[in-house]
Amino acid sequence: MLKVDLALGAAAGLNTGDIVFQLVMFLILLALLSKYAFGPVLGMMKKREDHIANEISSSEERNKQAQKLIEEQTELLKEARKEAQALVENAKKLGEQQKEEIIQAARSEANRLKDGALKEIETQKDQAVAALREQVASLSVLIASKVIEKELNEQEQEKLINDYINEVGEGR
Template identity: 45%
Template sequence: MVDLGAITLEWGTMLTQLIVFLILLLAVRKLAMGPIVAMMEKRRQHIANEISSAERNRQEAEALLAEQRRVLDEARQETKTILDRAAKQANDEAARIIAEAQETATRLKNEASAEITREVEKAKAELRDQMAGLSVLLASKIIEKELDEAAQKETVDKFLAQVGDRL
C-alpha cells in the first residue's frame, strides 16, 4: 500500500482492477467490437453501393436527357419540314385556283364575245330580211305608181336613206 497523503493506493486492488479491465477490454473487443466493426463495414459498403448506384443513375439520366433533347430536335425539324411542305402546298393550291379562275374568266369572256358576235350576225340577218321585204314593198309601190325614171330614182334614194338610218 502506498500512502500519498489523502490518497492511498493498494497494489493488489489496482492489479485486480487492471486484470479485470484487460479481461473486460478483450471481451468487449471479442464480443462487441467484431459485430460493430462488421456492421460499420457493411454500412460503408452499403453507402459505397448507394453512391455508385446514384452515379450510375445520374449518368443514365444524363443519357436519357441527351436522347430526349435529340428526339425533341428531330421533332422540331420534322414539324418545320411539315409546315414548310404545307405552306408550299397551300401556295401551289392558291396558284392553281387563281390559274383556273383566270382560265374560266377567259373562257367566259370568249364565250360572251362569240355570243355577241352571233347576236350581231343574227341582227344583221334579220335586218337584211327586213330590207328584202321593204325592197319588195318598195318595188311593188314603184310598179303601182308607174313613175317616170326621175321619180323612181328619187323614191329609191329616199328609201335607201331611210334604211341607212335604221342600220
C-alpha cells in the first residue's frame, strides 16, 4: 500500500517523503518548543497570573481595611460631635448655674447692706431720740430751776415758755 500511496503521490506530484520528514521535524520542533519555550513562557504566564491574582486580592483586602477605617473614623467623628455637644450643654448649664449663684450672691449682699442700713438708721434714730430726751430733760430742769427762781405772773410765764420753745426749735 505504501507503494500505491507513493505511486499516487508521485503521480500527483506529492512527495510523501518530504511530508513525513517535515511532519517529523515539526513534531521534534514542537517537542523542543514545548520543553524549552512553552514551559518557560507558560511558567511566566502562570507567575504573571498568580501575581495579578495576588495584587487583586491584596487590593481588595486594602479596600476592605480602608472601608473599615472609614467606618471607624466616622464613628469616632460621631462620638466626638456628641462629646462636643455634651461639653457645650454642660458649659451652658454651668454658665446658668454661675449666673444664678452670682444673682443670689448679689441679692444676699443687697439684703445684707439693706439690713445694715436699716440697723444704722434705727441706731441713729435711737441716738437722736435719746439726745432729744436729754435736751428735753435738761430744758425741763432749766425751766423748773428758772420757775423756782422767780415766781412768774401769767405774762412772764407765757414769755418764758415761748422763749424756751424757740430755744428748743433752734437746737434741732
